[in-house]
Amino acid sequence: MKLTKAELKEFLDEKVNLYNNPKFIESDPIQIPHKFSKKEDIEIAGFLTATIAWGNRKSIINNSNKMMELLDHAPFEFITQHEESDLEKLSSFVHRTFNGNDLIQFVKSLNHIYISHNGLEAVFGKFAEPDSLQPSIHQFKKIFFEIPHLNRTQKHVSDPLKNSAAKRINMYLRWMIRNDNNGVDFGIWKSLSPSQLSCPLDVHSGNVARKLGVLKRKQNDGKALAELDRALRDLDSNDPVKYDFALFGLGVFEAF
Template structure:
């Protein structure tokens, strides 16, 4: 497929899948339950954190998370007391458990209380071009409090070779415009041009079939290669093609 043909094909798939109808089966439905900026951010961040494995299970456990926080995630983060964390006992999604969740709540309180929130941390550390080094800096900030060593695995570090799929997905949700009612466009200090595609098995396999990606592993090097290919197609909003790649893989078994 020639470049212009490929671009036309993928743009058509973006129009097809960048649509609120697909929120019914997507974890992104969780932050759409909220209107307040901080509630959207925190619910999106926690949902993205557990977004691996079966999507129905992800959605169910994200709903359970919101219920544990009385459907007011920002208020719970900022005003919880030690005894309130007891209600988290028994929460588990794959390897993310109550120990990890309790630290995430504490770290988010630190970030919103002392770091100007999630947007503030990412925007302050963002540099022109890719946000992958910014994600690595974010991880350092996130774990600046005393923390269980086991919990660090739940925030990926691109500078250590990770494609950081879940953080890149969270950033897409926050930064891309909300013209179609899918992403939120809440963060104005970061440009969509800086975003990277949330690279997973589905988007990776489709990208390889379309010759947008040649590297076999879904790691940081593969993400950089895919970034390069997608920026050629649309330098201002390369991550819109996440919808096309993911949709082709999950819904069309491309």
């Protein structure tokens, strides 16, 4: 499909308007953090949900709800005030290859981030570059695992500097930073800007981007993400990842 830049922008902007609205929440994992009103609850619920956001969307949502139940529907309080004995009930959790041991490790690492590093927003903000949060994700992973941890759990946090597209964390950052004024993305991290975000690149958005000619690279990896970033920033440098709604919607809802 060969469109001029102006046609492409018009087409994608139209799709953003179609999908970036509260109806989108009903079938999307973003509904989990929307159950909370306190900033820390939203960001923790969002982070844990995004972490297991691969596979069937229904099971992602079901298992994310299970996680919130295990954290007594008060994620921040549980993370910062749990006793060692409170962690036992988490060991039964499982979503694909993410199991109870991983969840326990995540609770301990998140505790470390809030107690020793001033919280999630502070960590991502500290290492942000003017036009990229990929170095922040790399540093975040280091800090997340600087306490004693299970080696197996490291694979559940991506590292863009190892050429990962880091789809789930980029999606999470979109949720936290982008204020879409439509009630989908939260925009609660005011110290960071939507212009620094990268598109969550997955099978759907990647395939649609290739069909539209905004992505040439075949693999959905870090290099493809950089290429897609450039193309989307060219269409809207202030809010490039609004096009995630267009690419994802075209792929999932329209089988484009």
